[in-house]
Amino acid sequence: MSSSIRKVAIVGIQASGGLGHLVIDQLLKSSIQVTAVTRDAPKTKASLKAAPNLNLIQGDYTSAASLAPCLRGHDAVVSLILRGQPDPQILVIDATIIADVPHMITSSFGIDLQQEYLRTLPPFKGKVQMGDYVAQKASEGLITFNSIQTGIFFGWGLSLGMMINLKDDGLPSVLFDAGETKFSVSAEEDIATAVAVALGKKDKLPMNCSLFIHTAAVSQNQLREYAKESRPEREFPVTLVDTAKEEKKAWEAYNNGERDISKMGGLMSRGTFGLGLGLFKHLDSDVLGIEERDEEWLKAFIARYM
Incomplete structure (x- = not known):
């Protein structure tokens, strides 16, 4: 891992498991200090293995200002908030900025929404809005970001x-x-690996853009x-x-x-x-450690x- 990333907050951890637990497992293999932010800490705690460098906290998602204290002091935020609606996504972006966290990986896992046809589709409206919003904030110098496009889980x-x-x-x-x-298509284990590697190679990757992988x-x-x-x-x-x-x-x-x-x-x-x-025409799989x-x-x- 790069020395610039030592503390990572993961937002949107589900008590039932899923991608968030896999991302945590990957990060815990390094010396990264991980803070898992969840709506239900007791329930989520029962599904996670305890580790010295893992901290689990319950987050207040009612506003960006209330979530920001959970994120302050971290080097990066990984958002795993469900991707269907823009408001929760934008709240996390704003909270990250308020907390002065310099970098985030957005919850953009999926297909390439730079494709003009896909950008016009109602089911992707929220995701497009979120992507445009974080890009605008990055252009203002308030944050840097990467999204990881994975195709179908x-x-x-x-x-x-x-x-x-x-x-x-x-x-x-x-x-x-x-x-x-x-x-x-991308296996969930590969997605988690790509997230961890993207954080570890942050200083060597292009910023404020999508990175593409598939299994x-x-x-x-x-x-x-x-x-x-x-x-x-x-x-x-x-x-x-x-x-x-x-x-x-x-x-x-x-x-x-x-x-x-x-x-x-x-x-x-x-x-x-x-x-x-x-089908992705361009891949960043090699640089993100995906075979x-x-x-x-x-x-x-x-x-x-x-």
């Missing part, structure tokens, strides 16, 4: 059946545009073939979906005032699968979710 996506249905329930997988489009570039058909190879006795039925038609239906629903996220799936599937914007995985690794990973 691989394990999470498999567990939810987003890319392929791995459950033995007879239900079909939805294949978008015949399932041939490649997209970026692999895969297609839905590829994942389905790996699943069939792992469980040859099972059927893996499919339903084919035209993303252009789904995009049209989603916009019609939106323009009719139906703003529920379940109605917006056609927009995200069009961007990710139909237009291929879910692109081979077929055998992918097959073993998928088998864990079956």
Whole structure:
């Protein structure tokens, strides 16, 4: 780790585990002092392993001013606040600035929202606002930041059946545009590694920009073939979906005032699968210590979710 980063506050730790716990594990392997800021300290404490350089505190998220004392004295903040709405994100950015913490990694994990089409989609409105806000604050010299774009969280996506249905329930997988489009996925362990390395190499990385990683570039058909190879006795039925038609239906629903996220799936599937914007063309994986995985690794990973 760089000597400039000795104390890190992680905001948005979930008691149930997830990425935050993996990030903490990675940072604790170094000499970094980690402060985990959570809404429910007793519940979160039960899910974390005690460590000499780990401090767990309960944060007040009602305002930036009330959260700032939890962050003061740290060299960096890692935000893992849920990414759907801009207000909590902006609150954390403001709290970081109030606390005079010079650097942060924003909660921007996902797809590349510099793509113009993706920036126009209602489901990403909050994330776009947050990204524009922190960039503005950086341009004013109030903070530096990096975001780490990861594509789809691989394990999470498999567990939810987003890319392929791995459950033995007879239900079909939805294949978008015949399932041939490649997209970026990142294993949660790799995401945590990238966060830790980005902090450790802060002085050697470009600032105030996104860094891109992925564990692999895969297609839905590829994942389905790996699943069939792992469980040859099972059927893996499919339903084919035209993303252009789904995009049209989603916009019609939106323009009719139906703003529920379940109605917006056609927009995200069009961007990710139909237009291929879910595949990163440029990667910073090497500098962030992420190795692109081979077929055998992918097959073993998928088998864990079956």
